[in-house]
Amino acid sequence: MLSQNSLLKRTWPMVVQCAEAHRKPRWVPVAKSKVFRVPKRPVVSEEERLELLRLHNNYKTQMRAIRRFYHEEMIKEKQTRESASSEMSQRLEAEEWARCVELNEKWNAQVAIEREERRKVEVNQLETYALKRMQAVDEKRVQAIAKASEEIKRQKELSSTFITPENLEAAIDHALANPTDYNFAIDLKGNKYLGRDTQITKPKEAASSASATA
Amino acid sequence: MASTVIKYVGRTTDFKGKTLWEIVGSLKNQGVGRIIVRSVFERYPEPSFMKIVKVETCPDEERRRVRIWVEKTFRGRKMPNLTEIYRTSYKPDYKLVPKNEEAQLLASVKEVHHFPEVILPRNIEMPPLMKKFIIKDHEKKGLEVMTDFTMPITYNYSPNRVKRIAKPDEKPTVQFSMGLGTPASPSLYEGVPLS
Structure with a gap:
């Protein structure tokens, strides 16, 4: 529970009124009851108005x-600051430039050494690779020749x-003498009967399902 | 017809009169050559009026407006160029001057401006605290000590300006100073010591 003292000594009022809480929004038209209300102008005496x-x-x-x-003082100060700084800055810039060039050259030399080493390694790698490829091609050719000679x-x-x-003539005679017949028939059990004119002996138990000669 | 009942809506206004189109539209030759007055400008002691020179109607979307050119006389000074009225032509604040009063109005303005001239000062003295601040500030920055504690005044530009700004070596007729100045209506300061 809140004590009575704390209520009395509070710094913030208990009920806070909010101005917007009972206002109509701007886009809502004038209330019907207020349409013909002409607000009074504040009356200011002529003396007071003039004063x-x-x-x-x-x-x-x-x-x-x-x-x-x-405003003018600010502009003046800015100008003096800029003019004073421009002489200084030119000298500083020149020094900075020289320093940058020196550093750049140092870096360039270092990079050149590294590049030479890398190039050597790369050339070596390239040579070995080329050699390997040449050997492979040779081998392939030898194999192809061997295969061809075998054929x-x-x-x-x-x-x-x-x-x-x-x-x-002899071949024709031989072919005529031994005609080959590739036709065949299959019954439901998968038995193969070669030849077109082969006589089929029907099995007794499956008399109806046999004989489907083409 | 029964008597019309006027019902007012909204706020009161300082305007008094008709819109320009209401005046111009009902006149012969659209009122070219006639004189109109804006009632807001009647608060000045000098005469202000406008003579219609040319009238142009507006499309239907702008039915409250009209484009007219006038020879404008503002506070007893005739403007050198014609003035176009378009943006403000809808304001119900114009009055037509009857023909029998025109001559009197025109005669009230002479070729040479005859009203007392007001020359505005170019400089104003600094307020006391600013003086002290600047002295200290200059000491701190090591600049030379300022002796002339005045600063230039800026005036907003207006083509209708009646008061003149002083030339470099001219004595102004009015002086501005920091502080209360002389009250316009002393009755408000009764019992208050003004120093």
Whole structure:
């Protein structure tokens, strides 16, 4: 529970009113009951108006003058600072440039040494690679030659069975004498019956499923 | 027709009169050659009025406006160039001067400006605290000590300016200074010591 004292000694009011809480948003039109309400103008006496006008005009003139004074002073200061710094900066820049050039040359020399070493290693690698490739090509060629010679040997052996104009008649006779029939039939059990005109002996138990000769 | 009932809506206004189109649209030859007055400018003691020279109507989207060119006389000074009125032509603040009063109004302005001339100063003295601050500041920065504690005044530019800014070696007729100055209405300061 809050003690009475803490309530009395609080720094923040208990109920905080918020100005916006009961305001209408800007885009909502004037309330119906307030449409014909013409707000009253604040009445300022002529004396007061004149005096306030004079005071405000005075104030604005004074402030303009002060603002201009400090603005000009700022510009002046900036210019003096820039002109003073420009002489200094030129010398500093020249020194900086010389330093940079020296450092750059040092780096260049170092890089040149590294590059030479790297180039040597690279040339070596390239040589070995080229040699390896040449050997591989040679080997391949030798193998191809061997393969070709073998093929020639085989073909020469085969050439004894070729049909030539001399033994053409004999070959024809031989072919006519031994006709070859590649037709065959298969029954449901997968039995193969070679030949077109082969007589098929039907098995007794499967009389209906047999015989599908083409 | 029954008497019309006027109902006011919104806020009150300082304007008094009609829009330009209301005046110009109902006149012969669109009122070229006639004189109009803006009632807001009637608060000045010197006469201000405008003579219509040329009128151009506007498209339908801008039916409250009209583009006219006038010879403008502002606070007893005739402007050298014609003035175009377009942006402000919708303001219901213009009045037509009747023909029998025109001659009187024109006669009230002479060729040479005859109202007392006000010359504005170019410089103003610094406020006391600023003086002290600047002395200290210059000491700190090692600059030479300032002896002339005045600073130039800037004035906003206006083509209608009546008061003149002083030339370099001219004596101004008014002086601005830091501080309260002489009150415009002393009755407000009754019982207050003004030093």
